[in-house]
Amino acid sequence: MYSGLSDLKTLITQLNATQQANLLESIFAGERKATPDVDLAPPVVRTIWILLAMSTLVVTTRLAVKYRTTRRLYLDDGLMAIALILAWVHAVFLQVSFNNGLGRHVYYLEPDHRYNALKYGFISLVWSYLCPMFGRLSFCAFLLCVAHTDHRAKKWPIWTFIILQILINVTAAILLLSTCGSHLEDLWVLNIGAYFEYCLDIDIQSNYAYFAGAFNTLTDLFLTIQPAILIMHTKMRMGNKVGVASLLCLSIIAMIAAIVRTVAAHTLSDISDYTYDLTPFVTWVSVELNVVLTVTSLPLLRPLAREAREKTARLLSIKRKIKEPWDDTISLRSMHTGQEDVESKTGAGVGVTALGNHSRDGFASQQDPESVIRTVEMSISYEKNDSPLIHAALVGLVQGQAMERLAGR
Template identity: 45%
Template structure:
């Protein structure tokens, strides 16, 4: 990276930039617009889970953590922009520079933790879904859950220990102390390389989260049209994959220590986009129960009677072990689950209209047993798995 004299000279050259250039407002608008969408989507997800199942699960708990850290990230970005994030370092007062760097550095912490929990949430959701299909091995999901936590936590530790116990060098008001960065702290290129590695693994995780649902959908007996709809719903992690690639590319700025308050702007936006895309794409599949579809057997056919079968499910938020609850059935070609206070055991419904009767037969009727969390989630997203129609299959 060169000597401290080179660093000081380069810092002086930063004064050639436009003093009025400020990307702070763009950072704030982008972060809050994205987190607002995430709040709406996660809120809908939680409402759907509670409304349909009266419970929340481990994947929901992880997603709530992801959203909380995402909100903290947006709040700290706002504070950092107030001090000077988005402006050129040379035009900030010593106090403004110190506050901007101090707050800005910690925004990176929330930006790494939030998508980590978001990806772990969807991995747990997939763990539930694969529990309904014995043809799919579950150990790769467990491996990604463990690695997602380990790699991201290690990256966080390395970043915040890069200067040993003198991390405050990064935001010291004394330029003399700041110039010690090259001698006290690790070479900034390490942060860039680590950022590339972390980003590459997160991209690999997003690719896995895109392909695994496709395998599950392939094993279903749904119509081609229904499968296409599920592909669009469950394989949205491809968007997170793209966002992760962009963020990884922007990590190249991590070794540029000169104009940090300005150079980090696009990287901060990329981080915000990534963490919110992860939250949104992991939650959208669970919004499905909120959008009911009517059966069109006849122009005069009223809405079909659809009801709940009984099941018991443990919940991460249950106070008592083995908590019980009522849950849905998976029925019809669309595998809808809709609440109804009455229980009906018939397999068909007859409805009268002029000229005769119309008989609508439910294609599938399944009653789930104790602790059947996998089929709960399969029903929520509209996924009818191979184990139901192939009971003799043996799990790999």
């Protein structure tokens, strides 16, 4: 069975280009007889676009709620917007690759389809490093901002992970694109002789993928623990702490996805049936990056949940309101003599009796027609140093009416 070309490296390097092509075609012909043409693409494509739709909804809602609440966006929002754009770029590249045969065995594909499937599938891996990197950087920027509300919180660990996230993931993207130097297309056309001559040892690529995956898993663990430390330092009640932690510590889900992706990176260890073997890996890549975008944006949706809770409470209070005895129309005409009283109704079916200018027995009019209602419009602006308190109030780390107003309520 065709298990990979690395095992044939010694033989292939001794052949000329024509002999290499004939050898590859003879291997493919034998595999077509022994292996059915299976297509893994349909369920994977559905999974990718469903996950992307979910993360897009969460991120765009987060940005809209943040802007409506604070009347501006911050650094963490800009980084998250970049992450979302890269997620769409990643999905488009994968879709083009799937349209050309990604998910099928490489030996069933026509040369031009094989080229496009390998090319766009390979380049999609670049965005698979950069997209979750920006998502994690967004949450790091958020935590760095919130940490300024607690003098006990250490900032240097957050800065350390920010710097290492950039260095390690950007290096992974560069390593992918420079695998074969200027002969990268030889990998996509399966010019196996040129691949063994010009490209880096495949173990370098797979080992670095393991390393980058392990570090991203460690970052997700840190992004789970750091919010828990900030929550422990607050003076909130235990119930409130648990509620805030359930939002801020969701990176543990991203950590699980990162672990599975790292384990699946073993498919990078050989140039074998790439278009088929890479499909489970790119599936978990999509799961990881969309989970990162979703779980790091959910905490900023707390104002939306708070508004929904308050609206529900108001509706329930209206339904339970006890009817007051003066809600109905009452005529006081029989109670007075010598003055003509005027009976009127105001509101939704609520009767109010307006008395004359001179009422007796101590009665006073319910509403002064000459009263003045003064409306004052206020404009609230935020200084740069308000950013830590604003972010802390948005997710519930700082509570109380003053902080709610500061958060733009």
